[in-house]
Amino acid sequence: TAKLSPEKLLCQLRDRVNVTMIQGSDGPFDTSEWQQYLPGKSLNESVGRLGRCAVVSSAGSLKSSHLGQEIDSHDAVLRFNGAPVKGFQEDVGQKTTIRLVNSQLVTVEEQQFLREVLYNTGILIVWDPAPYHAEIHEWYRKPDYNFFDSYKLYRSTHPEQPFYILNPKMQWQLWDILQENSLEHIQPNPPSSGMLGIVIMMTLCDEVDVYEFLPSKRQTDICHYYQKFHDRACTMGAYHPLLFEKNLVKHINQGTDEDIYVHGKVTLPGFRNVHC
Ligand code: NCC
Helix, strand or coil, rough: CCCHHHHHHHHHHHCCCCEEECCCCCCHCCCCCHHCCCCCHHHHHHCCCCEEEEEECCCCCCCCCCCCCHCCCCCCEEEEEECCCCCCHHHHHHCCEEEEEECCCCCCCCCHHHHHHHCCCCCCEEEEECCCCCCCHHHCCCCCCCCCHHHHHHCCCCCCCEEEEEEEEHHHHHHHHHHHHHCCCCCCCCCCHHHHHHHHHHEEEEEEEEECCCCCCCCCCEEECCCCCCCHHHHHHHCCHHHHHHHHHHHHCCCCCCHHHHHHHHEEEEEEHHCC
């Protein structure tokens, strides 16, 4: 279904998707109140220059994968939402450098988010679905989930832990590229945390290995490796354009089909290594 060559697609991603975190100089966040809460250091300063990185999807197919050691051998590991490592190290490893969470988790499960120790490791990034190409001010007045109070509370209790808010413009810059490269019309819903996390790591790392985003031979209807819940929509997508995301990632994969089948592993270049 892809219309552009893998090389051109990588260039589009590199040049059109602006991966930035909200800063104290940005629009409605340029108040003295917000200066207290937003991290002083940029994400780049917090992580430094990264070589090999791993992105670990939360898919049920990670179960019994024995990928833990391989995942931990990377310089940095990104995980999603409430995906645990405790008790699952053998399959998913134990290193967590960055955890990308959706805003629903930072509000609805606020109590859990504020209490659960799993969130206290690594760098946190929260994202919230914004209206299509909305201005930051418009989004700020009406976020999909109002996570701002919870964010502030978390920052007050964990001031040393870097915790960023993803600039919402990124999700639609990425969505536009997904749409342009698909023959079908895509529902205008933002990409999944998985797809956002992949592109975040492509901006920070020399090379990115993604695990079980494209399912291996272990593919299953079990939604997450850490829960018993069954739902095909977890792998194929319902709200998020997951199927289109997966087609795009398959198209730019630099690894082998065997690596996908056996390890659920895709290898992507960091944007530093994309030459246009
Ligand atoms: O399930 P979720 O995603 O936390 O998974 C993180 C990312 O892993 C990839 N994935 C997951 C399961 C699966 N079988 N195959 C996969 O490829 C996807 O790329 C996914 O993004 C989200 O994207 O934020 C999502 O969050 C959950 C939920 O809000 C959180 O887990 C917090 O509890 C959403 N589920 C529900 O709202 C019920 C999910 O739709 C998207």
